[in-house]
Amino acid sequence: MDSDEFDGDDIADEDFIVAATQATTPTRASSNPNNLKNNRAQPGVQVSSSVSLDSSFPQPQPRLLRVHEEDNSSGSAQPSRARAFRADLPPEPPTHHELDQEALKTWVYPTNLGPTRDYQFSIVKNGLFNNTLVALPTGLGKTFIAATVMLNYFRWMKAAKLIFVAPTKPLVSQQVDACFHIAGIPRSQTTLLTGEVTPALRAEEWNSKRVFFMTPQTLENDLSSGYADPKSIGLVVIDEAHRATGNYSYVKLVAFMRRFSNSFRILALTATPGSKVDAVQEVIDGLGISYVEIRTENSLDIKSYVHQRDEHIVLLDLSDEIILIKDLFSKALQPLVDKLSSQNAYYGRDPMALTTYGLVKARKDWFAGPGRNANQGAKFMITAIFGILTSCNSETK
Numbered sequence: 062m063d064s065d066e067f068d069g070d071d072i073a074d075e076d077f078i079v080a081a082t083q084a085t086t087p088t089r090a091s092s093n094p095n096n097l098k099n100n101r102a103q104p105g106v107q108v109s110s111s112v113s114l115d116s117s118f119p120q121p122q123p124r125l126l127r128v129h130e131e132d133n134s135s136g137s138a139q140p141s142r143a144r145a146f147r148a149d150l151p152p153e154p155p156t157h158h159e160l161d162q163e164a165l166k167t168w169v170y171p172t173n174l175g176p177t178r179d180y181q182f183s184i185v186k187n188g189l190f191n192n193t194l195v196a197l198p199t200g201l202g203k204t205f206i207a208a209t210v211m212l213n214y215f216r217w218m219k220a221a222k223l224i225f226v227a228p229t230k231p232l233v234s235q236q237v238d239a240c241f242h243i244a245g246i247p248r249s250q251t252t253l254l255t256g257e258v259t260p261a262l263r264a265e266e267w268n269s270k271r272v273f274f275m276t277p278q279t280l281e282n283d284l285s286s287g288y289a290d291p292k293s294i295g296l297v298v299i300d301e302a303h304r305a306t307g308n309y310s311y312v313k314l315v316a317f318m319r320r321f322s323n324s325f326r327i328l329a330l331t332a333t334p335g336s337k338v339d340a341v342q343e344v345i346d347g348l349g350i351s352y353v354e355i356r357t358e359n360s361l362d363i364k365s366y367v368h369q370r371d372e373h374i375v376l377l378d379l380s381d382e383i384i385l386i387k388d389l390f391s392k393a394l395q396p397l398v399d400k401l402s403s404q405n406a407y408y409g410r411d412p413m414a415l416t417t418y419g420l421v422k423a424r425k426d427w428f429a430g431p432g433r434n435a436n437q438g439a440k441f442m443i444t445a446i447f448g449i450l451t452s453c454n455s456e457t458k
């Protein structure tokens with residue numbers, strides 16, 4: 062997991078908590094889109110004995126707990142936190158996805174990694190029924206959590222597509238592995254779609270497969286070029302979700318999907334949610350998050366799983382090639398940065414010192430201040446420049 066946070070500050074654990082608790086989660090209907098039978102204010106859960114999945118699942122079977130959702134108000138393993146006035150909302154229309162009514166009665170939880178960890182169980186439980194942002198320090202099993210949520214949506218939905226997106230191919234491959242080995246999602250139903258896959262094969266895969274592992278850019282392309290039908294998507298798992306700000310693909314693809322469908326679940330995962338309220342809020346707003354699960358290394362329920370780190374910092378000089386690339390990048394971006402500066406929209410002059418958060422904030426400030434009375438042309442230009450610099454900035458970090 063890389064550590065590119067918004068402003069390059071070291072993030073203090075207290076800041077995580079303060080930022081996440083001060084950020085607000087929207088309660089609009091779209092944050093809770095599926096209206097699955099289980100998609101109501103969270104009832105208590107009961108854990109029955111271990112059972113295996115139905116016979117359509119491949120061997121070797123993962124060991125699973127089968128959990129029955131029951132309408133009881135007692136016995137909840139975890140007290141439900143702020144259920145944000147959901148009862149005040151009008152009933153949601155039923156989902157258009159075809160559901161397996163029998164499978165909907167339970168959700169399953171793999172136990173083949175070892176004893177159940179309470180924090181993972183609780184995060185999975187909430188992630189299944191809410192559009193959730195999970196902030197969990199590195200190495201504590203986000204991959205497992207994602208695989209388990211994917212497994213349940215795979216069972217519940219008969220034909221809907223389930224998508225895992227991560228910014229790099231290695232992160233995508235790690236999840237493919239977990240879905241096969243931990244969750245036992247059938248290999249025949251999954252595909253890893255990189256940019257190199259030919260258009261003909263892409264169309265074929267979108268027609269025949271159910272579980273997709275991709276980078277956000279490839280998903281964005283497939284949605285806009287019509288290979289992927291946004292209405293067919295039932296779950297999107299977003300890794301490295303702290304990137305979901307500004308013009309980054311994550312935000313664009315979720316916005317695009319919501320134009321066609323409100324009936325898909327979002328599970329967003331990150332180890333570095335951002336230390337500022339605004340930054341976390343932007344991720345929440347950008348993805349339509351309705352629930353936040355946040356842990357730091359000091360959280361009581363994860364403390365015993367956090368290993369002491371032995372850190373040796375080795376500073377390496379940049380290679381000549383990297384220095385040349387940085388130089389060229391900097392020269393290419395300089396005119397844009399100068400333009401912003403001449404419009405009083407950004408005060409820094411060094412393209413390599415830009416930060417995503419700084420750009421987002423400067424854009425907001427400009428529109429609220431100097432740019433408020435600017436003509437339409439100037440507004441378009443400033444928006445375009447901020448857009449280009451934000452996406453280039455993600456690449457240079």
Ligand SMILES: Nc1ncnc2c1ncn2[C@@H]1O[C@H](COP(=O)(O)OP(=O)(O)OP(=O)(O)O)[C@@H](O)[C@H]1O
Pocket residue numbers: 062174175176177178181197198199200201202203204205332
């Ligand atoms: N419940 C569990 N029991 C035993 N081992 C586990 C459990 N959950 C996760 N692990 C193991 O912990 C290790 C780290 O898990 P994983 O890679 O999912 O963490 P992560 O939070 O995704 O890390 P990163 O932030 O680096 O992506 C893996 O070897 C995984 O098998």
